[in-house]
Amino acid sequence: MYTQQFATKYCNPNGTWFENNGSKWTNFSQCKNPAPPYPSIIQNSLPSIKMMSQIGYAVSLVSLVLALIILISIKRLRCPRNTLHMHLFVSFFLRAFMTILKSMLFVNGIGLPNSISFPTEEDGVAPFKTNHPNWECKLVVSFWQYALVANYFWILMEGLYLHNLIFLAPFSDSSAITLYVILGWGCPILVVSSWVLSRIYLDDTFCWTTHDSPDAPFKLFLIVQIPIIVSIV
Template identity: 25%
Template sequence: MSLYRKLHCTRNYIHANLFLSFILRAVAVIVKDTMLDRHWGREIIQQVDVSEMLSHKAAFGCRAAQVMMQYCVLANHFWFFGEAIYLYSVLISSVLVDKNKYLPYLFLGWGTPLLFVIPWSVMKLLKENKECWGANENMNFWWIIRFPILFASLINFLIFIRILGVIFSKLRASHQRRYPDYKVRQVTFIIFCYHL
Protein backbone atom coordinates (compact mmCIF):
# COMPACT_ATOMS: atom_id res chain seq x y z
CA MET A 1 0.00 0.00 0.00
CA SER A 2 2.99 2.28 0.42
CA LEU A 3 3.39 2.33 -3.37
CA TYR A 4 0.26 4.45 -3.81
CA ARG A 5 1.16 8.14 -3.66
CA LYS A 6 -2.39 9.10 -2.65
CA LEU A 7 -1.94 7.23 0.63
CA HIS A 8 1.13 9.29 1.61
CA CYS A 9 -0.32 11.87 3.97
CA THR A 10 -0.06 12.84 7.62
CA ARG A 11 -3.37 11.20 8.47
CA ASN A 12 -2.27 7.79 7.17
CA TYR A 13 1.16 8.09 8.79
CA ILE A 14 -0.52 8.77 12.14
CA HIS A 15 -2.87 5.79 11.62
CA ALA A 16 0.07 3.52 10.74
CA ASN A 17 2.00 4.58 13.85
CA LEU A 18 -1.07 4.08 16.04
CA PHE A 19 -1.52 0.53 14.72
CA LEU A 20 2.21 -0.13 15.13
CA SER A 21 1.96 1.05 18.74
CA PHE A 22 -0.92 -1.39 19.34
CA ILE A 23 1.20 -4.23 17.92
CA LEU A 24 4.27 -3.27 19.97
CA ARG A 25 2.16 -2.96 23.11
CA ALA A 26 0.75 -6.46 22.66
CA VAL A 27 4.18 -7.96 21.91
CA ALA A 28 5.77 -6.16 24.89
CA VAL A 29 3.09 -7.47 27.26
CA ILE A 30 3.56 -11.02 25.97
CA VAL A 31 7.37 -10.80 26.29
CA LYS A 32 7.14 -9.34 29.81
CA ASP A 33 4.67 -12.01 30.94
CA THR A 34 6.80 -14.77 29.40
CA MET A 35 9.91 -13.51 31.17
CA LEU A 36 8.04 -13.20 34.47
CA ASP A 37 6.74 -16.73 34.15
CA ARG A 38 10.11 -18.14 33.11
CA HIS A 39 12.20 -16.41 35.77
CA TRP A 40 9.77 -15.97 38.65
CA GLY A 41 6.92 -18.38 38.03
CA ARG A 42 7.89 -22.02 38.28
CA GLU A 43 11.48 -21.49 39.42
CA ILE A 44 10.48 -19.94 42.75
CA ILE A 45 8.76 -23.17 43.73
CA GLN A 46 11.75 -25.31 42.69
CA GLN A 47 14.57 -23.26 44.21
CA VAL A 48 15.22 -22.82 47.88
CA ASP A 49 17.57 -19.84 47.55
CA VAL A 50 15.56 -17.07 45.85
CA SER A 51 18.51 -14.64 45.92
CA GLU A 52 20.49 -17.04 43.74
CA MET A 53 17.67 -17.07 41.22
CA LEU A 54 17.61 -13.28 41.08
CA SER A 55 20.91 -13.11 39.26
CA HIS A 56 21.82 -9.88 37.54
CA LYS A 57 21.35 -11.42 34.09
CA ALA A 58 17.84 -12.73 34.74
CA ALA A 59 16.76 -9.62 36.60
CA PHE A 60 18.14 -7.31 33.91
CA GLY A 61 16.25 -9.10 31.14
CA CYS A 62 13.00 -9.08 33.06
CA ARG A 63 13.39 -5.44 34.09
CA ALA A 64 14.22 -4.45 30.51
CA ALA A 65 11.05 -6.21 29.36
CA GLN A 66 9.08 -4.35 32.05
CA VAL A 67 10.54 -0.99 30.92
CA MET A 68 9.77 -1.77 27.26
CA MET A 69 6.23 -2.74 28.17
CA GLN A 70 5.68 0.52 30.06
CA TYR A 71 7.15 2.47 27.13
CA CYS A 72 4.89 0.71 24.61
CA VAL A 73 1.79 1.29 26.75
CA LEU A 74 2.63 5.00 27.02
CA ALA A 75 3.44 5.23 23.30
CA ASN A 76 0.10 3.64 22.48
CA HIS A 77 -1.77 6.20 24.58
CA PHE A 78 0.20 9.10 23.12
CA TRP A 79 -0.40 7.95 19.54
CA PHE A 80 -4.10 7.80 20.32
CA PHE A 81 -3.71 11.31 21.73
CA GLY A 82 -2.00 12.32 18.46
CA GLU A 83 -4.96 10.92 16.52
CA ALA A 84 -7.32 13.03 18.62
CA ILE A 85 -5.23 16.17 18.12
CA TYR A 86 -5.09 15.58 14.37
CA LEU A 87 -8.84 15.04 14.13
CA TYR A 88 -9.43 18.15 16.22
CA SER A 89 -7.06 20.19 14.07
CA VAL A 90 -8.74 19.06 10.84
CA LEU A 91 -12.25 19.82 12.07
CA ILE A 92 -11.88 22.80 14.36
CA SER A 93 -8.56 24.55 14.09
CA SER A 94 -5.76 24.66 11.58
CA VAL A 95 -2.94 23.62 13.92
CA LEU A 96 -0.54 20.90 12.69
CA VAL A 97 -2.61 20.11 9.58
CA ASP A 98 0.00 20.88 6.95
CA LYS A 99 1.72 17.94 5.21
CA ASN A 100 5.09 19.03 6.57
CA LYS A 101 3.88 18.82 10.17
CA TYR A 102 4.30 15.07 10.69
CA LEU A 103 7.43 15.49 12.83
CA PRO A 104 5.59 16.91 15.90
CA TYR A 105 3.34 13.85 15.89
CA LEU A 106 6.40 11.58 15.79
CA PHE A 107 7.85 13.35 18.81
CA LEU A 108 4.50 13.20 20.61
CA GLY A 109 3.94 9.49 19.92
CA TRP A 110 7.41 8.01 20.29
CA GLY A 111 9.35 10.71 22.15
CA THR A 112 7.01 11.83 24.92
CA PRO A 113 6.85 8.38 26.61
CA LEU A 114 10.61 8.58 27.15
CA LEU A 115 10.06 11.66 29.33
CA PHE A 116 8.17 9.47 31.79
CA VAL A 117 9.66 5.98 31.39
CA ILE A 118 13.24 7.12 31.98
CA PRO A 119 12.50 8.84 35.35
CA TRP A 120 10.33 5.88 36.37
CA SER A 121 13.17 3.46 35.54
CA VAL A 122 15.70 5.54 37.47
CA MET A 123 13.43 5.71 40.52
CA LYS A 124 12.77 1.97 40.39
CA LEU A 125 16.50 1.29 40.07
CA LEU A 126 17.43 3.56 42.96
CA LYS A 127 14.49 3.07 45.34
CA GLU A 128 12.61 -0.16 44.49
CA ASN A 129 15.16 -2.40 42.83
CA LYS A 130 13.36 -5.65 43.66
CA GLU A 131 12.57 -8.63 41.49
CA CYS A 132 11.14 -7.56 38.12
CA TRP A 133 9.84 -4.12 39.11
CA GLY A 134 6.31 -5.45 38.96
CA ALA A 135 5.45 -4.64 42.57
CA ASN A 136 4.70 -1.06 43.57
CA GLU A 137 5.56 -0.43 47.19
CA ASN A 138 5.70 3.34 46.73
CA MET A 139 2.78 4.42 44.55
CA ASN A 140 4.42 7.79 43.87
CA PHE A 141 6.78 6.03 41.45
CA TRP A 142 3.82 4.34 39.78
CA TRP A 143 2.17 7.71 39.20
CA ILE A 144 5.19 8.83 37.15
CA ILE A 145 3.92 6.63 34.32
CA ARG A 146 0.21 6.57 35.16
CA PHE A 147 -0.40 10.33 35.38
CA PRO A 148 0.49 10.99 31.71
CA ILE A 149 -1.88 8.22 30.64
CA LEU A 150 -4.72 9.68 32.71
CA PHE A 151 -3.94 13.19 31.47
CA ALA A 152 -3.86 12.10 27.79
CA SER A 153 -7.12 10.16 28.29
CA LEU A 154 -8.80 13.19 29.87
CA ILE A 155 -7.71 15.47 27.02
CA ASN A 156 -8.88 12.84 24.50
CA PHE A 157 -12.28 12.79 26.18
CA LEU A 158 -12.54 16.59 26.10
CA ILE A 159 -11.55 16.64 22.42
CA PHE A 160 -14.14 13.95 21.76
CA ILE A 161 -16.86 16.04 23.42
CA ARG A 162 -15.79 19.13 21.44
CA ILE A 163 -15.78 17.19 18.16
CA LEU A 164 -19.24 15.81 18.90
CA GLY A 165 -20.47 19.36 19.43
CA VAL A 166 -19.04 20.43 16.07
CA ILE A 167 -20.52 17.40 14.32
CA PHE A 168 -23.98 18.01 15.75
CA SER A 169 -23.88 21.69 14.83
CA LYS A 170 -22.79 20.83 11.27
CA LEU A 171 -25.47 18.17 11.01
CA ARG A 172 -28.11 20.70 12.03
CA ALA A 173 -26.78 23.18 9.50
CA SER A 174 -26.62 20.58 6.71
CA HIS A 175 -30.21 19.51 7.35
CA GLN A 176 -31.28 23.12 6.97
CA ARG A 177 -29.42 23.40 3.65
CA ARG A 178 -30.72 19.95 2.57
CA TYR A 179 -27.36 18.56 1.48
CA PRO A 180 -24.98 16.61 3.71
CA ASP A 181 -21.39 17.67 4.31
CA TYR A 182 -19.08 14.79 3.39
CA LYS A 183 -16.54 15.73 6.09
CA VAL A 184 -19.20 15.47 8.79
CA ARG A 185 -20.22 12.02 7.58
CA GLN A 186 -16.59 10.94 7.38
CA VAL A 187 -15.75 12.16 10.88
CA THR A 188 -18.92 10.62 12.33
CA PHE A 189 -17.90 7.29 10.82
CA ILE A 190 -14.32 7.59 12.14
CA ILE A 191 -15.52 8.39 15.67
CA PHE A 192 -18.00 5.53 15.53
CA CYS A 193 -15.23 3.10 14.47
CA TYR A 194 -12.81 4.30 17.19
CA HIS A 195 -15.32 3.74 19.95
CA LEU A 196 -16.42 0.23 18.95
Protein backbone atom coordinates in the same frame (compact mmCIF):
# COMPACT_ATOMS: atom_id res chain seq x y z
CA MET B 1 -10.03 -25.86 62.08
CA TYR B 2 -10.65 -22.48 60.42
CA THR B 3 -11.00 -19.82 63.10
CA GLN B 4 -12.32 -17.18 60.70
CA GLN B 5 -15.47 -19.17 59.87
CA PHE B 6 -18.64 -19.57 61.93
CA ALA B 7 -20.38 -22.45 63.68
CA THR B 8 -24.19 -22.51 63.51
CA LYS B 9 -27.03 -23.90 65.62
CA TYR B 10 -30.69 -24.46 64.75
CA CYS B 11 -33.40 -22.93 66.91
CA ASN B 12 -36.65 -24.90 67.18
CA PRO B 13 -40.03 -23.12 66.90
CA ASN B 14 -40.51 -23.54 70.66
CA GLY B 15 -37.35 -21.56 71.36
CA THR B 16 -35.10 -24.50 72.24
CA TRP B 17 -31.96 -25.62 70.46
CA PHE B 18 -32.17 -28.57 68.12
CA GLU B 19 -30.81 -31.75 69.67
CA ASN B 20 -29.32 -34.78 67.97
CA ASN B 21 -29.44 -38.08 69.90
CA GLY B 22 -30.19 -36.27 73.11
CA SER B 23 -27.35 -33.76 72.86
CA LYS B 24 -27.38 -30.21 71.61
CA TRP B 25 -26.27 -30.09 67.98
CA THR B 26 -23.84 -27.56 66.49
CA ASN B 27 -22.85 -27.35 62.83
CA PHE B 28 -19.06 -27.05 62.56
CA SER B 29 -18.91 -27.87 58.84
CA GLN B 30 -17.79 -24.38 57.82
CA CYS B 31 -14.95 -24.52 60.31
CA LYS B 32 -13.73 -27.83 58.90
CA ASN B 33 -14.42 -27.26 55.21
CA PRO B 34 -15.25 -23.59 54.59
CA ALA B 35 -16.80 -22.41 51.38
CA PRO B 36 -14.18 -20.93 49.04
CA PRO B 37 -14.00 -17.14 49.37
CA TYR B 38 -14.82 -14.89 46.46
CA PRO B 39 -11.15 -14.15 45.59
CA SER B 40 -10.61 -17.86 44.92
CA ILE B 41 -13.32 -17.72 42.25
CA ILE B 42 -11.39 -14.95 40.53
CA GLN B 43 -8.19 -16.92 40.99
CA ASN B 44 -9.72 -19.95 39.30
CA SER B 45 -10.89 -17.80 36.39
CA LEU B 46 -7.53 -16.14 35.80
CA PRO B 47 -6.20 -18.80 33.37
CA SER B 48 -9.27 -18.41 31.16
CA ILE B 49 -9.11 -14.63 31.34
CA LYS B 50 -5.41 -14.73 30.49
CA MET B 51 -6.05 -17.02 27.53
CA MET B 52 -8.80 -14.74 26.20
CA SER B 53 -6.48 -11.76 26.58
CA GLN B 54 -3.68 -13.48 24.68
CA ILE B 55 -6.03 -14.49 21.88
CA GLY B 56 -7.30 -10.92 21.63
CA TYR B 57 -3.79 -9.51 21.45
CA ALA B 58 -2.80 -12.11 18.84
CA VAL B 59 -5.78 -11.20 16.66
CA SER B 60 -4.87 -7.53 17.05
CA LEU B 61 -1.29 -8.23 15.98
CA VAL B 62 -2.40 -9.95 12.79
CA SER B 63 -4.93 -7.22 11.98
CA LEU B 64 -2.42 -4.45 12.61
CA VAL B 65 0.21 -6.09 10.41
CA LEU B 66 -2.29 -6.40 7.58
CA ALA B 67 -3.36 -2.77 8.00
CA LEU B 68 0.25 -1.57 7.95
CA ILE B 69 1.02 -3.61 4.84
CA ILE B 70 -1.97 -2.10 3.05
CA LEU B 71 -1.07 1.47 4.03
CA ILE B 72 2.57 1.03 3.05
CA SER B 73 2.02 -0.81 -0.24
CA ILE B 74 -0.70 1.40 -1.76
CA LYS B 75 0.81 4.74 -2.81
CA ARG B 76 -2.55 6.48 -3.08
CA LEU B 77 -3.02 6.06 0.66
CA ARG B 78 0.20 7.88 1.51
CA CYS B 79 -0.63 11.20 3.12
CA PRO B 80 0.12 12.90 6.47
CA ARG B 81 -3.12 11.69 7.99
CA ASN B 82 -2.51 8.04 7.09
CA THR B 83 1.13 8.31 8.13
CA LEU B 84 -0.08 9.37 11.55
CA HIS B 85 -2.48 6.43 11.53
CA MET B 86 0.47 4.16 10.84
CA HIS B 87 2.30 5.46 13.89
CA LEU B 88 -0.82 4.79 15.96
CA PHE B 89 -1.03 1.26 14.54
CA VAL B 90 2.65 0.69 15.37
CA SER B 91 2.01 1.78 18.97
CA PHE B 92 -0.86 -0.70 19.24
CA PHE B 93 1.39 -3.35 17.69
CA LEU B 94 4.16 -2.69 20.21
CA ARG B 95 1.72 -2.83 23.10
CA ALA B 96 0.25 -6.14 21.99
CA PHE B 97 3.67 -7.60 21.15
CA MET B 98 5.28 -6.62 24.46
CA THR B 99 2.27 -7.86 26.43
CA ILE B 100 2.38 -11.25 24.72
CA LEU B 101 6.17 -11.43 25.04
CA LYS B 102 6.08 -10.58 28.75
CA SER B 103 3.32 -13.11 29.35
CA MET B 104 5.22 -15.85 27.52
CA LEU B 105 8.63 -15.20 29.08
CA PHE B 106 7.72 -14.40 32.68
CA VAL B 107 6.89 -17.05 35.27
CA ASN B 108 3.66 -16.15 37.07
CA GLY B 109 4.11 -12.64 35.70
CA ILE B 110 6.98 -11.84 38.08
CA GLY B 111 10.25 -12.75 36.37
CA LEU B 112 12.22 -14.75 33.83
CA PRO B 113 12.97 -18.42 34.54
CA ASN B 114 16.68 -17.72 35.02
CA SER B 115 15.82 -15.19 37.74
CA ILE B 116 13.65 -17.53 39.81
CA SER B 117 14.52 -20.46 42.02
CA PHE B 118 12.62 -23.71 41.55
CA PRO B 119 10.66 -25.40 42.96
CA THR B 120 8.32 -22.71 44.23
CA GLU B 121 7.57 -22.15 47.89
CA GLU B 122 4.61 -23.71 49.70
CA ASP B 123 2.39 -20.67 49.10
CA GLY B 124 2.95 -20.93 45.35
CA VAL B 125 5.27 -17.93 45.15
CA ALA B 126 8.41 -18.47 43.13
CA PRO B 127 11.35 -16.93 45.05
CA PHE B 128 13.92 -14.82 43.21
CA LYS B 129 17.60 -15.63 43.08
CA THR B 130 19.19 -13.04 45.35
CA ASN B 131 22.55 -13.13 43.56
CA HIS B 132 21.13 -12.63 40.06
CA PRO B 133 21.34 -9.13 38.45
CA ASN B 134 17.94 -9.54 36.73
CA TRP B 135 18.79 -6.92 34.11
CA GLU B 136 17.11 -8.90 31.32
CA CYS B 137 13.70 -8.96 32.96
CA LYS B 138 14.05 -5.31 34.02
CA LEU B 139 14.67 -4.45 30.38
CA VAL B 140 11.57 -6.37 29.28
CA VAL B 141 9.42 -4.67 31.93
CA SER B 142 10.78 -1.24 30.93
CA PHE B 143 10.01 -1.79 27.24
CA TRP B 144 6.55 -3.07 28.19
CA GLN B 145 5.93 0.10 30.19
CA TYR B 146 7.15 2.20 27.25
CA ALA B 147 4.84 0.41 24.81
CA LEU B 148 1.90 0.97 27.15
CA VAL B 149 2.58 4.68 27.65
CA ALA B 150 3.40 5.26 23.97
CA ASN B 151 0.10 3.71 22.93
CA TYR B 152 -1.89 6.17 25.04
CA PHE B 153 0.21 9.10 23.86
CA TRP B 154 -0.36 8.17 20.24
CA ILE B 155 -4.08 8.09 20.83
CA LEU B 156 -3.64 11.65 22.13
CA MET B 157 -1.54 12.63 19.08
CA GLU B 158 -4.20 11.26 16.76
CA GLY B 159 -6.86 13.29 18.53
CA LEU B 160 -4.76 16.46 18.50
CA TYR B 161 -4.00 16.08 14.81
CA LEU B 162 -7.64 15.59 13.86
CA HIS B 163 -8.66 18.51 16.08
CA ASN B 164 -6.11 20.83 14.47
CA LEU B 165 -6.99 19.54 11.02
CA ILE B 166 -10.66 20.38 11.50
CA PHE B 167 -10.42 23.68 13.34
CA LEU B 168 -7.08 25.11 12.16
CA ALA B 169 -6.70 23.76 8.62
CA PRO B 170 -10.15 22.68 7.39
CA PHE B 171 -9.28 22.95 3.70
CA SER B 172 -5.88 21.28 3.74
CA ASP B 173 -4.43 17.90 4.65
CA SER B 174 -0.82 18.99 4.40
CA SER B 175 -0.24 19.64 8.09
CA ALA B 176 3.24 18.62 9.18
CA ILE B 177 3.32 15.63 11.47
CA THR B 178 6.95 15.93 12.60
CA LEU B 179 5.98 17.51 15.92
CA TYR B 180 3.37 14.81 16.54
CA VAL B 181 5.93 12.09 15.86
CA ILE B 182 8.43 13.66 18.25
CA LEU B 183 5.84 14.06 20.99
CA GLY B 184 4.23 10.67 20.40
CA TRP B 185 7.45 8.72 20.77
CA GLY B 186 9.48 11.19 22.84
CA CYS B 187 7.15 11.94 25.75
CA PRO B 188 6.81 8.25 26.71
CA ILE B 189 10.62 8.07 26.87
CA LEU B 190 10.61 10.83 29.48
CA VAL B 191 7.84 9.15 31.46
CA VAL B 192 9.40 5.70 31.44
CA SER B 193 12.87 7.12 32.14
CA SER B 194 11.46 8.77 35.26
CA TRP B 195 9.87 5.47 36.24
CA VAL B 196 13.13 3.57 35.68
CA LEU B 197 15.14 6.05 37.74
CA SER B 198 12.56 5.89 40.51
CA ARG B 199 12.75 2.13 40.44
CA ILE B 200 16.54 2.17 40.63
CA TYR B 201 16.76 4.58 43.56
CA LEU B 202 13.52 3.90 45.45
CA ASP B 203 12.53 0.29 44.91
CA ASP B 204 15.13 -1.68 42.95
CA THR B 205 13.66 -5.10 43.68
CA PHE B 206 14.44 -8.05 41.45
CA CYS B 207 12.55 -7.76 38.11
CA TRP B 208 10.63 -4.57 39.00
CA THR B 209 7.40 -6.54 39.20
CA THR B 210 7.39 -6.71 43.01
CA HIS B 211 7.88 -4.17 45.78
CA ASP B 212 9.74 -4.03 49.08
CA SER B 213 8.69 -0.60 50.30
CA PRO B 214 4.99 -0.28 51.25
CA ASP B 215 4.79 3.25 49.84
CA ALA B 216 6.65 2.51 46.60
CA PRO B 217 3.80 0.89 44.61
CA PHE B 218 1.55 3.94 44.83
CA LYS B 219 4.33 6.41 44.01
CA LEU B 220 5.57 4.37 41.06
CA PHE B 221 1.99 3.89 39.92
CA LEU B 222 1.47 7.65 39.80
CA ILE B 223 4.61 8.25 37.74
CA VAL B 224 3.17 6.21 34.87
CA GLN B 225 -0.56 6.61 35.39
CA ILE B 226 -0.75 10.40 35.78
CA PRO B 227 0.63 11.05 32.24
CA ILE B 228 -1.68 8.34 30.88
CA ILE B 229 -4.71 9.88 32.59
CA VAL B 230 -3.73 13.34 31.34
CA SER B 231 -3.40 12.00 27.79
CA ILE B 232 -6.87 10.45 28.00
CA VAL B 233 -8.52 13.53 29.49
